[in-house]
Each structure stands twice: as structure tokens, then as C-alpha cells.
Amino acid sequence: MEPLKIADRLKERFADEVLEAKEFRGxxxxxxxxxxxxxxxxxxHDDQDLLFDYLxxxxxxxxxxxxxxxxxxxxxxxxxxxxxxLRLKAEVSENDAxxxxxxxxxxxxxxxxxxxxxxxxxxxxxxxxxxxxxxPEDWEGYPLRKDYPLKGPEKEWRGFLEVLxxxxxxxxxxxxx
Amino acid sequence: xxxxxHPENTFETRELNxxxxxxxxATHGVLRLMLDLxxxxxxxxxxxxxxxxxxxxxxxxxxxxxxxxxxxxxxDYISSMNNNVGYVNAVEKLFGIEAPERAQFIRxxxxxxxxxxxxxxxxxTHVLDIGATTPFLYAMRERETxxxxxxxxxxxxxxxxYPRIGGVRNDVTQEFLDRLYEFVLDFPKRMDEYETLVxxxxxxxxxxxxxGVISAEEAVNWGLTGxxxxxxxxxxxxxxxxxxDAYDKVDFDVPIGKNGDCYDRYIVRVGEMxxxxxxxxxxxxxxxxxxxxxxxxxxxxxPKDMVLKDMEHLIHQFVLITKGPSVAEGEVYVSSExxxxxxxxxxxxxxTGKPYRMRVRAPSFVHASVLPRLxxxxxxxxxxxxxxxxxxxxxxxDR
Numbered sequence: 001m002e003p004l005k006i007a008d009r010l011k012e013r014f015a016d017e018v019l020e021a022k023e024f025r026g027x028x029x030x031x032x033x034x035x036x037x038x039x040x041x042x043x044x045h046d047d048q049d050l051l052f053d054y055l056x057x058x059x060x061x062x063x064x065x066x067x068x069x070x071x072x073x074x075x076x077x078x079x080x081x082x083x084x085x086l087r088l089k090a091e092v093s094e095n096d097a098x099x100x101x102x103x104x105x106x107x108x109x110x111x112x113x114x115x116x117x118x119x120x121x122x123x124x125x126x127x128x129x130x131x132x133x134x135x136p137e138d139w140e141g142y143p144l145r146k147d148y149p150l151k152g153p154e155k156e157w158r159g160f161l162e163v164l165x166x167x168x169x170x171x172x173x174x175x176x177x
Numbered sequence: 178x179x180x181x182x183h184p185e186n187t188f189e190t191r192e193l194n195x196x197x198x199x200x201x202x203a204t205h206g207v208l209r210l211m212l213d214l215x216x217x218x219x220x221x222x223x224x225x226x227x228x229x230x231x232x233x234x235x236x237x238x239x240x241x242x243x244x245x246x247x248x249x250x251x252x253d254y255i256s257s258m259n260n261n262v263g264y265v266n267a268v269e270k271l272f273g274i275e276a277p278e279r280a281q282f283i284r285x286x287x288x289x290x291x292x293x294x295x296x297x298x299x300x301x302t303h304v305l306d307i308g309a310t311t312p313f314l315y316a317m318r319e320r321e322t323x324x325x326x327x328x329x330x331x332x333x334x335x336x337x338x339y340p341r342i343g344g345v346r347n348d349v350t351q352e353f354l355d356r357l358y359e360f361v362l363d364f365p366k367r368m369d370e371y372e373t374l375v376x377x378x379x380x381x382x383x384x385x386x387x388x389g390v391i392s393a394e395e396a397v398n399w400g401l402t403g404x405x406x407x408x409x410x411x412x413x414x415x416x417x418x419x420x421x422d423a424y425d426k427v428d429f430d431v432p433i434g435k436n437g438d439c440y441d442r443y444i445v446r447v448g449e450m451x452x453x454x455x456x457x458x459x460x461x462x463x464x465x466x467x468x469x470x471x472x473x474x475x476x477x478x479x480p481k482d483m484v485l486k487d488m489e490h491l492i493h494q495f496v497l498i499t500k501g502p503s504v505a506e507g508e509v510y511v512s513s514e515x516x517x518x519x520x521x522x523x524x525x526x527x528x529t530g531k532p533y534r535m536r537v538r539a540p541s542f543v544h545a546s547v548l549p550r551l552x553x554x555x556x557x558x559x560x561x562x563x564x565x566x567x568x569x570x571x572x573x574x575d576r
């Protein structure tokens with residue numbers, strides 16, 4: 001099915017939820033409110049004409065100062081049977097950075113959601129194991145946010161200080177005569 | 178006396194925690210697995226990744242599109258050529274430009290060479306993990322030839338950055354094509370040798386048939402791609418589904434498995450190597466003449482010799498390097514088939530010369546997440562087979 005037609009169907013069915021459908025370079029993105037995300041995903045996954053069985057990717061985007069709602073969680077969907085693709089974007093505000101996990105629909109969302117939590121601090125409600133995945137567990141801050149400096153925080157991470165300390169100790173080590 | 182009647186009372190049994198990695202030769206990099214063992218059976222498997230995290234997505238946001246290209250080399254360092262091809266294709270889609278036909282064919286050739294070299298390393302190390310030493314020694318021979326060819330082509334062996342936005346860095350030489358063609362003619366024989374050593378080997382089959390089984394529906398639901406998915410019988414291949422470069426102009430098959438176990442994934446990847454060889458051969462034979470760089474003054478870097486001679490080209494070069502091109506506002510997601518699976522780049526552009534958001538969808542990241550599903554309730558020896566069969570590179574997983 002043509003991606004724009006899929007967007008129309010979504011608009012018909014979830015009139016209050018769909019905010020915008022946009023095409024760029026032949027790819028269609030549908031922006032939605034986050035409240036009925038699971039319902040929409042279930043519909044996209046189960047409907048016989050749509051059958052989006054493959055969740056390509058989940059990622060966060062930080063629109064600091066550009067949009068009212070700071071974050072977007074972007075889902076790239078694809079249907080193996082019908083061979084059509086769709087991009088779903090859910091808006092998440094900074095004060096209430098919580099969104100439903102889509103793991104009940106696609107298990108593959110597991111680590112992608114953990115990464116979005118790790119990098120943006122977006123909490124996925126219902127995720128079975130929401131821990132940091134790439135950064136150390138006791139890391140402070142969310143690296144991919146726009147207000148996070150490129151070279152990292154001023155204060156070194158505890159683990160790195162430990163390594164430096166140990167290196168210094170080994171350098172000063174004296175073998176007994 | 179009582180103890181002898183009830184031997185289970187004579188010793189204590191408890192679950193054992195084993196830490197596999199991050200420095201373990203069989204984990205193919207810095208992957209760490211925490212295994213909870215009950216005897217030899219894995220009860221729980223928890224992967225820990227991130228030891229190689231370099232923040233490539235963050236770095237990409239602070240560089241122009243041209244300057245972020247070498248970052249993609251560092252994703253999957255075994256097949257940097259494929260990452261480059263994926264990156265430039267995504268950026269070209271965002272810019273709305275197209276590379277000339279000759280450049281597309283050359284990119285297809287080098288991408289398939291990258292695939293061959295990656296699959297050969299995978300074959301060698303995977304069988305080595307399981308206990309067959311011989312193929313590994315010979316696998317390095319073929320890889321060496323391909324790396325030598327890369328060196329002839331662009332001077333670099335591993336981090337090549339040879340494909341560029343709008344084409345490729347330089348045209349291929351006749352020497353390169355001759356030596357590559359020689360290699361291509363020779364390669365099927367080499368493949369036969371490997372297959373003689375491995376495919377029907379009793380020990381190999383005992384260790385891989387029926388191990389790490391995942392059904393087609395489940396594999397799709399997990400988001401697996403590449404050989405890992407096709408081993409389960411789903412013919413999803415980005416080269417066929419979203420043809421890029423010259424893949425729609427050459428003839429090749431997509432091998433698929435049936436049972437979704439380690440053995441089928443092995444068969445699929447071996448078949449893929451033969452297909453890659455076919456693609457390279459056809460591309461060399463059909464290689465069209467023409468330029469290798471698109472002439473889009475606003476989006477591609479001008480030829481270096483013209484920059485030194487001509488004022489206008491110099492200005493273009495200066496603007497593109499310092500400010501970056503002015504790109505339309507919008508977002509694209511473009512994927513390409515790398516040896517590990519589907520590598521996707523998602524760019525959000527805000528109209529400046531740098532990507533507002535650069536997201537890398539790494540196949541190894543998804544494949545690492547499926548490890549618990551494959552390993553749990555299996556034997557600890559099969560964990561090694563499972564790590565090998567999903568073919569992950571931690572540089573790409575951690576980004």
C-alpha cells in the first residue's frame with residue numbers, strides 16, 4: 001500500500017491522535033500523540049492490509065528549543081509481506097518523558113528502547129528491564145541530549161578516575177631488591 | 178550409610194555464575210555475558226555491551242556530512258567499505274543527488290569485496306571457536322588478497338573511506354580490475370575447499386544442527402536481519418527489497434535456510450559468498466565508462482586539480498568544507514545490506530551543513546540483544562556457537 005494511504009487510514013481511524021503526516025523524498029512520517037501509542041502499534045501490526053511485522057528501529061530525537069514538546073520517539077516500521085514502510089513519530093514532553101514500551105508488539109524494541117532511555121532519559125513504561133545499555137550504569141546525564149556537551153561533563157567518570165589511579169600506582173610500584 | 182543410598186545428599190548443588198568476557202577470544206570483541214548455570218545448562222544469560230562506545234552518533238551531529246564519513250569506517254571495522262557505501266547512499270538520498278553509473282558499479286564491486294572479506298573472517302573464526310582450526314589459517318589468505326586489492330585501489334586496507342558523497346574517491350585502475358578478476362575466477366575453487374573441510378563434517382554438524390533455533394516469525398519480530406534472518410527462511414535482503422547502487426542491474430540469488438539453526442545460517446552465508454563473487458564478476462564485465470563523481474556544485478566536493486586552478490571551484494570547496502552544504506529540511510532513513518545485516522542511517526536535517534540527528538541502526542546491536550533468547554536452556558558449549566552464528570562486531574554494536 002502507498003505510504004500516504006496508510007497515513008490516511010491512520011488519520012481516519014485515530015482522528016484525535018494523528019497530528020501530522022508529511023512526505024519527504026518518498027518517505028512518509030506520521031506524527032502522533034503518545035497516549036494511544038500501543039493501540040496504534042497493535043493496529044499497524046495486526047491489520048491484514050498493513051501487517052507491519054518488522055520494527056526496523058526505535059530512536060529518540062531531541063528538539064531542544066525547536067518544538068514545544070522536546071523529544072520525539074521515532075519508530076521505523078516495515079512489512080515483510082506487503083513491502084511497505086512507515087515512520088511513526090510520537091511526541092514526548094520534557095516534564096513527562098514517559099511513553100509506553102512497544103515490546104508487547106515487537107520484542108525487538110528491547111534494546112532500542114533501552115538505548116533511547118540511556119541517551120535521552122525517556123522512560124518506557126512497561127519495559128521489563130530498563131537499564132542503561134551503552135553507558136556505564138552509574139553514568140550521570142544523557143549524552144545525546146542537545147544540552148549535553150560534546151566532550152562530556154567536566155567531572156571525570158568515577159570508573160575512569162579509578163583506572164587513572166591504578167595506573168599511577170603501578171607506575172610508582174617498586175620491586176623489592 | 179544413609180549418604181550412599183541417597184547420593185544427592187552427599188554434595189551440595191547450586192547455580193553457578195560464570196562471567197564470559199569481556200576479554201575472551203570467543204566473544205569476537207568486548208562482549209560480556211553473565212551466565213547463570215545449572216550444571217551445564219544455561220538458565221539465564223545477560224549480555225553487557227558498551228565497552229567500545231565512542232559516541233559516533235553524537236560526533237556525527239558536530240561534523241559536516243563530508244567530515245562524518247570516516248566515522249562510519251569505525252562502525253564495523255571488518256567491512257568498513259560496506260559502511261561507507263551505506264553512509265554515502267543515505268546522504269545522497271537526503272541531498273537528492275545520484276552518483277554516476279560507473280561510480281555505482283564500482284561501489285557495488287567494493288561493497289561485495291567487503292562482504293567477502295567479512296564473511297571469510299566470520300567463517301574462519303566461527304569454525305575456529307567450535308574447534309576446526311584449519312579453515313581459519315586458509316581464510317586469512319583470501320582476506321589478505323582482498324585487503325591488498327583495497328590498498329591498490331585507495332591506499333588504505335581497513336579504514337578505507339573510498340566511496341564519497343556523489344561517487345567514489347578515484348577511478349579504478351586496469352591493474353586493480355585484472356587482479357580482481359583473477360581472484361574472482363579463482364574464488365569458487367577456494368570455496369569448494371572450505372566446504373570440503375566443513376559442510377559435511379560430522380563434528381561440525383553435531384555442534385551446529387538444531388542449535389540456536391529461531392523460527393521465521395520470531396526472527397522477524399526480533400528485528401533480525403542479514404544472514405541471521407535468512408537462515409530462518411525469510412528472504413529479506415535490502416539489496417533486493419530496496420535496490421541501491423547497481424544491484425538492480427546484476428543477477429544474483431538470495432540463499433535462504435529452512436530450520437533457522439546455526440547450520441542453516443552457515444549454509445546461507447557460504448551461499449552468499451558465492452553470490453557476492455558472481456556480482457563482482459558481472460560488475461567487472463558490465464562496468465560502464467564515464468565519470469566517477471557527480472557534478473553537483475552545491476553538494477559534492479569539486480575535483481582537486483580544478484580547485485588548484487580555478488577560482489570558482491576553490492570557493493565551492495571552501496564553502497562545503499567550512500560550512501557544509503545547505504540541505505533541505507527533512508528526514509530520511511536509508512538502509513543498506515552490510516555483511517552483518519541491515520545497516521540503516523536516519524538523518525534529521527534542519528537545513529544546515531551538519532546533521533541535526535544522525536542515528537545508526539546497527540544490525541549487531543539487535544543481534545546481540547537476541548543472545549539470551551538463543552542461549553537460555555541450552556548448553557554452555559553452545560553459547561560459543563551462538564555468539565559465532567549471529568556474526569556480531571562490537572564496534573558496530575556499541576557505536
